[in-house]
Amino acid sequence: MRFLATLLPAVALLSACSSQPQQAPAEPHGNPFKGNGGFLLSPDHSATPFGGDFSDNQAANAFIDKMVREHGFDRQQLHDVLGQAKNLDWVIRLMDRQAPTTAQGPTGPNGAWIRYRSKFITPDNVQNGVAFWNQYQDALQRAQQVYGVPPEIIVGIIGVETRWGRVMGKTRILDALATLSFNYPRRAAYFSGELETFLLMAREEGDDPLNLRGSFAGAMGYGQFMPSAFKQYAVDFNGDGHINLWDPVDAIGSVAHYFQAHGWLTNGTVAVQANGQAPGMESGFKTRYSVATLAAAGLSPQIPLDNNQQVSLLKFDMGTSYQYWYGLPNFYAITRYNHSNHYAMAVWQLGEAVGRARQGM
Known part of the structure; x- marks a missing residue:
């Protein structure tokens, strides 16, 4: 999930089945002009609510003041929209599970990488990836031409994040972000910014903010972008004048754009x-070693390193021993999507597995 990588593991705690964004209704409540004060709300969301979970919340009231003052939102409509948001205590419990822990892990190999990898690289999942690639091969090829990012990486990201759209989350994003903005002090500043950007996105794109659904932390669409990532990297890749991360073509272009912006090297290998x-x-994507230093330690690459003289040292738990890899710049680029060695390797290896299966058909 973009910009939530340090909080959330790749195996997202999402509920199956997602909901597509709703189209703007014919008779919107409030200002009908996008970006000019009001949302385009569905008729069933247009009534003024009585009370609401955040009706007496000081942080919510201050947030409304800010949105009116800084972005020209219609105060009454924004009040009514937030009045329909639900406080989700279970979201706070899940978020607390993602908090950094000081507990010491196992001291020897126990197969952690094998277990992680097996959640994604399965025969059925690979075949689903082949079907996705075949269906959207034109968009994937165009993304490679425009952004220099190969289909394997885009397919791998979308596969790990949402099983190619099968598990995009069914939590109403407004509820998740309001809960974390107004009732979760530990990360309130971050999530308040995400809520702000989410509401600006909904207004600009003509979406009803009460209809959009995603992860329990507010991540959206096929690629599980947080709103801040949407703001910086999402693109209208299908050319319909609307950026929609629940549309696979827009998601493909947006993921590719994200990687280009984070230093993806065209035609470079990953590890x-x-x-x-x-x-x-010491190992991990943050480490930096010269090739000569690793050679002196007893390591040698199985294939050439593409003239990379500085690499990271990656270590993966195979159960009875550890497997070592040279991490190259494109591996680091994948960790910009999620700050996890396991995640980055799973994305790469899943995409490669799908590519091989597709070639063997």
């Missing part, structure tokens, strides 16, 4: 497996 072991060396 190279190492011969040897280096048990005493």
Whole structure:
């Protein structure tokens, strides 16, 4: 999930089945001009609510004041919209589970990477990836031409994030972001910014904010973009004049744009497996070693390193031993989507597996 990578693991705690954004109704409540004060609300969302979970919340009232003052929102309509938002205590409980922990993990290999990988790279999942690639191959090829990001990476991201649209989340985004903005002090500033951007997005794109659904943390669509990522990287890739992350073509272009902006190197590889072991060396995508330093430690690459003289050292738990890899710049680029070695490797290997299966058909 973009911009929530340090909070959420790749195996998102989402509920199956997603909802598509609703089209603007014929008779909107409030100002009918996008970006000019009001939302285009569905008729069943146009009534003024009595009370509401956030009706007496000081943070919510201050947020409304800010949105009116800084962005020209219609005060009454925004009040009515937030009055229909629900406080979700279970969202706070899930978020607390994502909080950093100081608990010490296992001291020896226990198969953590094998278990993680097996959640994504399965025969059925790979075949679903082939079907997605075949259906959207034109958009994937165009994304590679425009942004330099190969289909394998885009397919891998969407596969890990949402199983190619099968698990995009069914939580109403307004409820999730309002709960975390107004009743979750530990991350209130961050989520208040996401709520602000989400409401600006809904107004600009003509979406009813009460209809859009996603993850329990507010991530949206096929690629699980947070609103701040939408603002910076989402693109109208199908040319219909509307950016819709629940549309697979827009999502493909947006994921590719995200990677281009985060330093993806066209035609560069992602990682190279190492011969040897280096048990005493720090590992992870944040590490930086010269190739000579790793050679002195007893490691050698199984294939050439594309002239990279500085790499990260990656270590994966195979159950009875560790597998070491040289992490290259494109591996680091994948970790900009989610700050996890496991996540980045799963994205790459899933995309590669789908590509091989597609070629073998």
